[in-house]
Amino acid sequence: MKIAVIGGTGLIGSRVVKNLNAAEHEAVPHSKSTGVDIISGQGRDEAVAGTDVVVNLTNSPTFDEASLAFFRTSMDNLLAAAHKGGVGHFVILSIVGVDQVPELDYYRAKALQEKILAAGPIPYSIVRATQFMEFMDAVLSWTTDGNTVRLPATPIQPIASKDVASAVAEVAAGAPLNGIRNIAGPEIFSLDELGRITLSHKGDNRTVVMDPTAGMFAVVKGDVLTDKNAHLAPTRYTDWLS
DSSP states (O other), X not given: OEEEXXXXXXXXXXXXXXXXXXXXXXXXXXXXGGTOOTTTOTTHHHHHTTOSEEEEOOOOSOSSTHHHHHHHHHHHHHHHHHXXXXXXXXXXXXXXXXXXXXXXXXXXHHHHHHHHHHTSSSOEEEEEEOXXXXXXXXXXXXXXXXXXXXXXXXXXXXXXXXXXXXXXXXXXXXXXOSSEEEEEOSOXXXXXXXXXXXXXXXXXXXXXXXXXXXXXXXXXXXXXXXXXXXXXXXXXXXXXXX
């Protein structure tokens, strides 16, 4: 199959392209660096014309309220171009529990992206992943004050980006789900526990303090960012750290 991977030069996209081409599909990466701008429209129609599948892995440049406009405009534009180009399957990557955290602008924006896709004219698949292991350093940096890191006890089920890419590639090469597939790492931690494990492994002398009000994950209620019934990826967090 010929597959256009929009956002195909990033962390997940580059791996998706590699996996699909290794499986003898023709996967082509597209991004601003290759001359494709899904907001302005530059190169957009040409990127998707004649392809069997479009995988949209682009991300908003901000995580605030402006992300809503980004996903609305980019999805409207891409769906119109894909429909015009005869695309038969449209895939996006989203977040487990994304529709359960309306307090976060970015999660509301991703939920909007899902709704636009499901209401669109093209058979589709949504892959929802739990939090990436690669993002843990950033999470620690958000709430560091001197030698103290404050984190809530939010349940997290971290997944390695390579496992996310494998799942996205598998879905892209298959028949449209016309629904959602949840993928997750094999273990569940509280976020503060995950912080302690990370710092200990790195020999970092910062101390993690459980603070239910700290950081963006403080607004998450219960265990909505985890899913024990998801398709479980093989990589464990301590193995990934090693």
